[in-house]
Amino acid sequence: MGATRARERDDDGRADVRWLDEKQQWAWRRFLEGTSRFFEALGDAHDEGLPVTLGEYHLLVQLSEAPGRTLRMSALADFLALSRSRLTHTVDRMERRGLVVRTPVPGDRRGVNCVMTDAGFAALVDAAPGHVTAVRRLLVDALTDEELATLGRAMAKVADAARGPVES
Amino acid sequence: MGATRARERDDDGRADVRWLDEKQQWAWRRFLEGTSRFFEALGDAHDEGLPVTLGEYHLLVQLSEAPGRTLRMSALADFLALSRSRLTHTVDRMERRGLVVRTPVPGDRRGVNCVMTDAGFAALVDAAPGHVTAVRRLLVDALTDEELATLGRAMAKVADAARGPVES
């Protein structure tokens, strides 16, 4: 529900949709194109030269910051905004390559911990310079400090807007 | 080259990587999480209730604004920042559903035009209210006018940064 709501336009016309004005449309399209090109370019930077993909990199970053370099699957899924299923498959692949291992969660026999191995940490260390350099070139250094700060604030709001209203 | 460059750290250490400071890192992570959640939520809004996926919607929008509701495959790929291959497959699927048709390009026998059908236009009209409502809720109405404007300007710069520096 929610986003689906505005679709009851069949009974008596287009209803009360508030379209975007020029400026809004412009900003929205810039956002769309910018994110698309940004993530494509960043992904390319990882594919050609770095030992882990962008998604794997973010997963390793989360683990590297967790106590014991360990995080439950569910916590990892939340942090990375990934579906459980997708995380399972991703961790499968990374485990095969020896970057992480699965261990049982002590207190809860349903739970599975994902633990970064030394090889995983090495891969992270290996990838970090190229990653950061790319993020800098594509985002941080492309903007003024104010723009970057505003971007951060704005995207925090957007994340909130997207996180909450699944229901209601 | 370029993003790949910073990976020659094997000979004498970490080299001269400029890491991100606190604020930069914060902004970057907000950007990452925000975009991720935004596109997931917007995609969901399309999946549950709207007749076309988000990607198909954008394709139809481009066609709807082109003269004759027609665009060459290559132009479409550029506008949408899609690979040729991906566009071919996407148009395959849409053509099977009758949303677009392929026709030869008059002057150039290599070329293929993608033409929106009436059914395609109807699907666009059908999807538009729900789409716009979702974009509003998730982005436009979540921000102040200034934030949105700055976001647009910033992302235009990001798009530039990502578009150019493939080479060099």
Add this chain to the structure above:
DNA sequence: CCAAGATAGTTGATGAATCAACTATCGTCA
């Protein structure tokens, strides 16, 4: 005019994402 290279688009194989269905464990309330 023609050979070489560029451009346009497709194809099919491989790998990744998604979805629904499933097992297992946990928590709680009667």
Add this chain to the structure above:
DNA sequence: TGACGATAGTTGATTCATCAACTATCTTGG
């Protein structure tokens, strides 16, 4: 205690994206 719903995670089928290889046409320099 034991039944029921919620939570944790996996599985396998399907759908989609990606990549390299390929055909066909066009363009340009000699």
